[in-house]
């Protein structure tokens with residue numbers, strides 16, 4: 001497409017080049033769009049109209065008798081409507097004399113490719129407009145970020161040894177837990193993740209029985225708290241599956257607290273998970289910088305930055321009173337994202353005073369061999385510790401989780417400096433505790449110490465390991 005305005009009406013024009021020189025254009029008609037597709041002799045062969053209604057595109061078409069443009073007009077109107085979530089009218093007319101079947105096919109393929117390109121532009125416009133909307137949290141977060149950025153800069157310069165561990169309301173307790181990966185299928189394509197949709201491997205989804213087996217194995221090791229983790233599949237059916245897994249694991253008796261990490265959902269879906277017995281919900285924004293966000297979240301619901309930003313609020317509305325926020329360190333310069341994360345936490349607790357916040361700062365390490373993403377803003381050990389300390393000091397009553405992505409020596413230091421949740425004896429693969437072979441892991445871990453060793457580490461730091 002040769003032109004996409006940054007704001008205001010949209011106007012896209014493209015010519016497909018030889019051999020067909022198809023003209024493809026989309027322009028705004030008020031809030032809606034009209035699309036024109038022409039090639040050869042200009043005329044009208046079909047007119048399709050697609051309307052965004054009840055969360056889906058509904059499309060109808062009128063065809064001039066004897067013409068064959070119905071398929072491409074319907075496809076374009078429907079696809080563009082779904083991408084832009086606005087009514088779209090598509091007028092198509094393509095005529096070349098004496099086309100052979102393979103030439104017809106080549107024209108149709110060319111139109112489909114142009115439609116995909118236009119749909120990507122309309123979707124990006126919709127998602128960019130959404131984060132500028134006054135109902136979106138991003139303007140509020142950005143309003144606070146400047147103030148907090150000064151604090152981040154100041155506190156990031158305090159040497160870690162001089163920084164006291166300020167922890168309110170935990171009585172020296174550190175919760176030990178393990179993740180239990182239920183499913184490696186995901187509808188998103190996050191450039192940095194082993195579960196991204198474009199990665200080619202056999203996806204695993206545990207049966208309810210297998211999930212209970214995994215939980216039982218963790219309980220045998222001494223665990224009482226687990227984080228159920230899945231790729232993001234935001235359908236009601238999938239939510240039902242996680243509800244059932246949660247209920248059955250709790251009913252089995254060994255595990256007493258189930259936390260969830262399964263992406264952004266609707267308020268109603270959160271409500272069902274809460275009713276099934278889930279204790280807390282973790283929803284990490286990864287980065288608060290729109291350009292980076294859109295670059296790395298390439299396809300799927302997670303591209304909708306505004307929707308994900310509001311996810312923690314929806315979880316709180318649904319009754320979750322313990323909510324985990326986080327950024328993925330390595331995607332974007334740390335100071336910026338850290339200040340935004342703190343702003344998000346402050347807004348969430350202002351809007352929902354009963355909510356207790358938890359933080360996690362997963363640090364992006366190596367991704368799988370097939371992944372073309374390389375860490376854009378690497379975070380060194382010292383910076384990572386300073387970032388955790390900033391959150392510890394700024395939010396003394398918040399949980400601070402340190403996962404096994406970190407090396408033992410870093411985790412040991414953070415326990416001494418005020419971490420309150422540690423994973424132990426971890427697998428990041430579905431079936432990783434009992435299945436042989438297990439599924440593919442989401443990422444490699446750096447600390448393989450079993451639960452008793454992590455419990456000893458906590459005791460040596462003068463604190464008490466607890467399991468729920």
Ligand code: SF4
Pocket residue numbers: 186187188189190193194195196197230231232263302
């Ligand atoms: S980070 Fe989460 S949402 Fe993104 S691909 Fe991985 S599992 Fe899916």
